[in-house]
Amino acid sequence: MSVSHAEDILPSRIKDIPGLSSRLSQLKEQESQQQNNNVGGPTDGGMDAWMTIAGCFMVQFCTVGYSNAFGVYQDIYTRDFLSNKSPSDISWIGSFQYFMQYAPGVLVGYAFDAGYFRHMIIMGSFLEVFSMFMLSLVRKEQYYQVFLAQAVGIGLGQGLLFIPSLTIISQHFKKRRSFAIGIAVTGASVGGIIWPILLNQLDQKTTLANANRAAGGLAGVLLLCAIILMKPKPVASRPLTSPQLGVKSVLGDVPFMISIGAASLVSLGLFFPYFFLQLYAVDRGIPPHLAFYTLAILNAGGIAGRLVPNFFADRLGPYNMIIPCLSFTAVLLLVGLVVRSFAGLVVFSLAYGFTSGSYISLIPSIIGQLSRKSGQPGLRMGFAFTNVGFWMLIGTPIEGALLHPPHSHDSLVWYPCIIFSAVAVALGASCMLVSRIFFVREGRNGEQGQLI
Template sequence: MSSIEEYETNSGNIYSRSDQQNFQSESIPLRELPHDLNFPSKDKNLSNTRSINETASIPPSLPSSSIMEVTHSNESIDEDDEQLHPDNFPDGGLKAYLVLLGSFLGCIVTLGVMNSVGAVQAYVSNNILENYSESTISWIFSIYYFLSYAIALVSGPLFDKNGVFWLLVLFTIFTFVGLMGIANSTEIYHFILGFIALGIGTGLGMNPLISVVSHYFFYKRGLTVAIGMSGGSIGGLVFPLLLRKLYFSMGYVWAIRILAFTCLGLSILSTLLVKERFKRVKSKKIKNLECKYTNNFDLLKSEIADFIKIKDRAYVFLTLGGFFSEFSLVLMITYYASYAIDKGFSESNALLLLTVWNATGIAGRCIPGLASDYLGRFNVNVVMLILWVLSVLVLLLPFGDNHKILWAFAAIGGTTSACILTLLPACLSQITPTKHLGKRYGIINFYLSLANLFGLPIAAAIIDVSYDNLIIFIGILATCGALFWTISRISLVGTKLNIKV
């Protein structure tokens, strides 16, 4: 490998990857990048280590191609920091698995409802707001997606600092109120208000429910995050079937009300089961910094400015990759049922397509999640992204008029998209200190929320011209996502393929 430029840490020390060439071992067919470089070394006498804020160290045996600029903490290490070492994560036990169960139940609500929005959008567009254009109706769901992701910018740091309980209490309340409001909506502004409440609830709950799993699992993190998030596939599998049956047997109002009470019960159980393992303890330095700001909003703006200036290239490209890939998935999930109806599917069968999508998503989360613990999370995600791009541009775009192809794409798209959604937080946790995971995941979701706010109306305007143009747009987004994910991996380990990362 050629010499690579120097990196500068926040502590002011400069290190060159090329200085570490003597640590390479080409005889190993698959070299592993440590899943989390931000933990204190158990061996305090290690030589050739480098200081990260005077606390964390990188093992000296790390191959040069695996050395990267890691995430840095601005806080001093508290007495729980020994727990951050990989060997001190529970990776099992009753408490850890109860938390995983709580995350799973909560994701049925947050991600499950999000995966089922197409079932609501298709019914509302064709039966309640049929006199409105698709671009006008799209604002209802764009605001919902925007809030679902944007509020993670607030819920992430709050989770890191204060824990999960009150966030999940508010998540339960807002989700129930939002769904009940949607059930009684008849005008477009009614739907907007209902989905605003639902979006706030989703935004408050989604980030901590996903991030908390990484508090308890390290070596099994890929699989366990996948299991927790597979709740979204279960919800996306069950909710469209439930709505499909109830729309015609009990009517729209009671269909959504039953969905609301189902989500209420699951949310309460999740709140009782989920508990964080870490809370962020502020150093005197950070407390003094906060005194410079008159309110939390000014402090939040300062943290965003710090992110914009960040030198962690892997995180920047991961953010861009997550932005484009998840944006493409959100558009497909939202409009796939409507796309199928446009191609001649009945409304009932179009909802079944969403069921197939989410059913295959269960395997798409768990199997690649398990494989990622052995082959590398970045490696697996890049492969699945390439398959996602090919399924859109090679399968759906030229053959979308064929109903059999629509069923096949529902299976392939559901599998690949579920993996991509699952491995984003798993990959992020690999380059982020565990106690800062909520904040960093929140920042990524905030940027994605901006795409949702304006992207859905743009997509709806494209639909007014042609659904095929929408598929081209989604394919371009997916291609950009795969490209930036690949660059993020390259920024970590270069172009070699025999490295687990």
């Protein structure tokens, strides 16, 4: 029998005994707190938790994994389908798709905290699949049609899927959160392997339209499975802070804001190979039937990159893993300047996939750690990704403009854009180190000297 029920059936005279009423109130509050902990607390395992990870894996496969295959579209559009547009114009399609995936972050995060997880997942799944089929109907050299279907439609659908699928993991995992996120975001790497092969093979054997229809069908099946598998935990009801107050608290969090600045700088340069590696391989004289696999190899390296650093991040701390990974990423971008052979591209792709994949999977853990005890994990995750999304929007178009400057005629100039990308990532790594220093100085690494 619960304390509340016992209190209801006690005679009024007994409840008037001095001290009994206050004691019953204390027991009632303890019982309520225990129920809230049992209902809403992370379990770090169990059927629902691992089913949710499986669903998140599928969402990551269909969102980030599909976006990571944009290099295929960049190559096809540049050489054929949108040959009337420059590489910079075409890269706006992919960058705006990424931007729409991140830009609604504040609103999506607030909706997550308000309990609208499943509504967003269903709406986002429908919008992404519908837009994929619309992309299969666009006509050659009609830039605005491609932009609306791919950049706006698919991007917005992914925006309703991406952030909620990462944030829900914190409802199920705490001690093993980094590793759980690593497993989930491995779906992006697996998708980054399968999507380029699927799109390239179907484009060669049939048409680009059929390739997009097949992509829409596959995404529809996987997202339907994800909707069924993901289980949001019922959490204790609490008054929801207004978005204005939530954003105000974020702006006053110095380590958090520095980490967002670091992530924004990284986003300017990190995705250059994901957009241009296949085109780079073809331009360097690599046979097309081999160049088509460079993106798949790049994302294959990301599988280990999303698992191994996250496994150690739960033991060594996410900051201690993400800073060296970003430093190696900047060095690898410079190494790309001297790569000329297919064998060299394979080694570069695997290494870059590992280091860049580790950053992509570790940044949610950083945000989660910086958001601890804030009471609004969705809003903070969304705020971070909204800011990062803007820099992702302009990063690859800048690199596309550097790749094809006005005086170059039809030739591609790779040195300026590669150096720009490397410098941006290196600056991001430096700022992440500064964020860690402030985090430790404020004593937020735990009373027991928790590793960060």
